[in-house]
Amino acid sequence: xxxxxxxxxxxxxxxxxxxxxxxxxxxxxxxxxxxxxxxxxxxxxxxxxxxxxxxxxxxxxxxxxxxxxxxxxxxxxxxxxxxxxxxxxxxxxxxxxxxxxxxxxxxxxxxxxxxxxxxxxxxxxxxxxxxxxxxxxxxxxxxxxxxxxxxxxxxxxxxxxxxxxxxxxxxxxxxxxxxxxxxxxxxxxxxxxxxxxxxxxxxxxxxxxxxxxxxxxxxxxxxxxxxxxxxxxxxxxxxxxxxxxxxxxxxxxxxxxxxxxxxxxxxxxxxxxxxxxxxxxxxxxxxxxxxxxxxxxxxxxxxxxxxxxxxxxxxxxxxxxxxxxxxxxxxxxxxxxxxxxxxxxx
Amino acid sequence: xxxxxxxxxxxxxxxxxxxxxxxxxxxxxxxxxxxxxxxxxxxxxxxxxxxxxxxxxxxxxxxxxxxxxxxxxxxxxxxxxxxxxxxxxxxxxxxxxxxxxxxxxxxxxxxxxxxxxxxxxxxxxxxxxxxxxxxxxxxxxxxxxxxxxxxxxxxxxxxxxxxxxxxxxxxxxxxxxxxxxxxxxxxxxxxxxxxxxxxxxxxxxxxxxxxxxxxxxxxxxxxxxxxxxxxxxxxxxxxxxxxxxxxxxxxxxxxxxxxxxxxxxxxxxxxxxxxxxxxxxxxxxxxxxxxxxxxxxxxxxxxxxxxxxxxxxxxxxxxxxxxx
Numbered sequence: 188x189x190x191x192x193x194x195x196x197x198x199x200x201x202x203x204x205x206x207x208x209x210x211x212x213x214x215x216x217x218x219x220x221x222x223x224x225x226x227x228x229x230x231x232x233x234x235x236x237x238x239x240x241x242x243x244x245x246x247x248x249x250x251x252x253x254x255x256x257x258x259x260x261x262x263x264x265x266x267x268x269x270x271x272x273x274x275x276x277x278x279x280x281x282x283x284x285x286x287x288x289x290x291x292x293x294x295x296x297x298x299x300x301x302x303x304x305x306x307x308x309x310x311x312x313x314x315x316x317x318x319x320x321x322x323x324x325x326x327x328x329x330x331x332x333x334x335x336x337x338x339x340x341x342x343x344x345x346x347x348x349x350x351x352x353x354x355x356x357x358x359x360x361x362x363x364x365x366x367x368x369x370x371x372x373x374x375x376x377x378x379x380x381x382x383x384x385x386x387x388x389x390x391x392x393x394x395x396x397x398x399x400x401x402x403x404x405x406x407x408x409x410x411x412x413x414x415x416x417x418x419x420x421x422x423x424x425x426x427x428x429x430x431x432x433x434x435x436x437x438x439x440x441x442x443x444x445x446x447x448x449x450x451x452x453x454x455x456x457x458x459x460x461x462x463x464x465x466x467x468x469x470x471x472x473x474x475x476x477x478x479x480x481x482x483x484x485x486x487x488x489x490x491x492x493x494x495x496x497x498x499x500x501x502x503x504x505x506x507x508x509x510x511x512x513x514x515x516x517x518x519x520x521x522x523x524x525x526x527x528x529x530x531x532x533x
Numbered sequence: 534x535x536x537x538x539x540x541x542x543x544x545x546x547x548x549x550x551x552x553x554x555x556x557x558x559x560x561x562x563x564x565x566x567x568x569x570x571x572x573x574x575x576x577x578x579x580x581x582x583x584x585x586x587x588x589x590x591x592x593x594x595x596x597x598x599x600x601x602x603x604x605x606x607x608x609x610x611x612x613x614x615x616x617x618x619x620x621x622x623x624x625x626x627x628x629x630x631x632x633x634x635x636x637x638x639x640x641x642x643x644x645x646x647x648x649x650x651x652x653x654x655x656x657x658x659x660x661x662x663x664x665x666x667x668x669x670x671x672x673x674x675x676x677x678x679x680x681x682x683x684x685x686x687x688x689x690x691x692x693x694x695x696x697x698x699x700x701x702x703x704x705x706x707x708x709x710x711x712x713x714x715x716x717x718x719x720x721x722x723x724x725x726x727x728x729x730x731x732x733x734x735x736x737x738x739x740x741x742x743x744x745x746x747x748x749x750x751x752x753x754x755x756x757x758x759x760x761x762x763x764x765x766x767x768x769x770x771x772x773x774x775x776x777x778x779x780x781x782x783x784x785x786x787x788x789x790x791x792x793x794x795x796x797x798x799x800x801x802x803x804x805x806x807x808x809x810x811x812x813x814x815x816x817x818x819x820x821x822x823x824x825x826x827x828x829x830x831x832x833x834x835x836x837x838x839x840x841x842x843x844x845x846x847x848x849x850x851x852x853x854x855x856x857x
Binding site: 352 | 628629630631641651660665668691692854857
C-alpha cells in the first residue's frame, strides 16, 4: 500500500502556531493543500480529483492550480454541475478500488448531495457488514465576508458530524491542512475536509515529505490553567489572539484546536476542563444543535463536577448570513467578544 | 416467442437461473408469515427474466448495483443462496452480517458492491464503478438496475449525462413495472417513455419485452458487447410487471392498489412459463430434464433456509462494528 510507510502523526501537544522543530519551510494553507494533492496523485495511482472547475486557471482558490497539467485531465477531472449524481459516481469509484477526492468550491454545495453523502456514503460500510468500504474524500470550502451572504458562507460541519459513518475534519493550520487531507485520502472512512477561505493565505511550517493525520485527534495550541478555550478552523486563530489578550491581565487560557469534529477528541477536552474548571467553545457554525453544543455536552457528561462556571459558547448568529457589511459584522463573533465572555466567567 | 438459438447447455443454464429465482421468492412467500424473516421483502415474482437475461451475459467480476428489489439480480449474478437467506433471517452468517437485510444485499466476490433502498441511488454508484473500471482499464463493465420510478430522479439524469460524456462501460437497466409503490406510470411521466430520455443524451436506448427471456438476453448482449468494446453506455427499458404488492408476500389487488384484470393479463405472460414452453417446444430438452433441475434447486433452497435458521445471531456487543 502506498501509504503504509508514512508514519501517522498525532501532532498532539505541539503548538503548531509556533515553528515545528526542525522544519523551517513555510507554506500557505492553499499551497499545503495543493502539495498534499500533488503528492497523493504522484504516490497512488488510485487517487483522482473531480470537481467543478478544478482544472481551470484559478484552480479552486489555487489549491488545485496546475495539477491538471502535471497529472492529466483524466485524473484531475472537471465535472458536470450535478453534485448529488457525481457524489454517487465518486462513491461508486471508491467502492471499486479508487480513492477519489471530490472538491466543492463552497460548502454550500454539499446540501445538494445530501442523499448520496447521508444515505449512501455514510451507510455503506455498515450496511454491507464492513465488506465494502468507501475511501472517499470530499473537500469543501467555507467562505466569509464581502457580502458572500446566505449561500456562499455556510459552515455546515454539525449536519455531517451528526451522521455516523462519516469523518469530519477542519484544519486550522497549513500543517494540518496537508496532514488531515493526506490522512483522509489514505484512510478507508469517507471523510469531509472542511476548509475555511480566510485561512488560505495563512502560512506556517509544513514538512515537505508526506505525512498523515488521522481524524479524531485534537491538539493543545497553548497551555493554560484558568479556562479552556475549544475551537475549530478559523476560530482557533481567534482563540489564540484572545488568549494572548487575556494573558496580559493575568488570565491563563488553554486553547484546544479540535481539528476533527467527528470523531471528537473527548478525552483531550475533558482532561483540559478537569484542569481549568471553565469551558468556552468557539465554532464557525451556528449555535443550535451545533459542534459547540456537542462539546458542552461532552464536558457535562465527563467533567461536570470540575466546572466552576457555566459553559459559554461563541458562534455565528442563528440566522442565514446577511450580505450588508454592518450586518455581517454583527453576525460573526470577534476576539473582543471572546475576551469579554471569558472575563465574565471568572 | 422469440426463442434464442443457443446451445442446450446455455439454454438449461438460463432455465436454472430463472427457476432458482422463482422458487426462492416463492419460498419467502411460504415462510414469511412465520415472522422469522424480520425484514421488508420486495419480491420480484413476475420480473425474473430481466435479471436472468442481463446477468447471464456478465462475467463474475463485472459489477451490478441493485435496489430494494434485489433478490433476483443477486441470484442471477451467482450470489450463493445461503448468504441471502441468512441475511433475510438477520444472522451473522448473512452477506452483511445481519446489518443490511433484504434491501441491502451485497457480495463483492460476485461483483455486487451493494444494493440501495433509496430510489435512484444505485445509478450513480454504478456509473462510478464503470468509471473505476475504465480508469483501471480492467475490462469490467457495470450495470445499474433500477425501476421506472428512479427514471424520475435527478440521479438518473445526472448519471446519463456523465456516462455519455465519458463513454462509460455502463448499462442502465430499467425494469419498468409501471408502478412506483402504488402510483401508476401514467400519473408520473409524460408519454414519451423512458428510452427517449436516454436518447436525449445520445445514448443508444431501447424498449423491449422484459418478460421474454430470449429478448432480454439478446438486447442485453448487444449492449454489453458495446460497453466492453469501448462503445459507451446503453439504456435498456424492459417492460414487465410485479405480481405481488410493492412490499411483502401478499397481492395488493384486494386493497384496490391495481386493477385485477391488469394482473391477469400479465400472468398470461409469465416469464417462467413462456421460457419453459419455448424450451420444451425447441425439442432440445424433455420435461424430465427440467423437473430434475427443479428438484435440485429445491434442495439448494432447503439448504439455504436450513443454514439461515441454524446460524448464530449477531453478537449485540458488535453493534458498533463497521460504522467507519
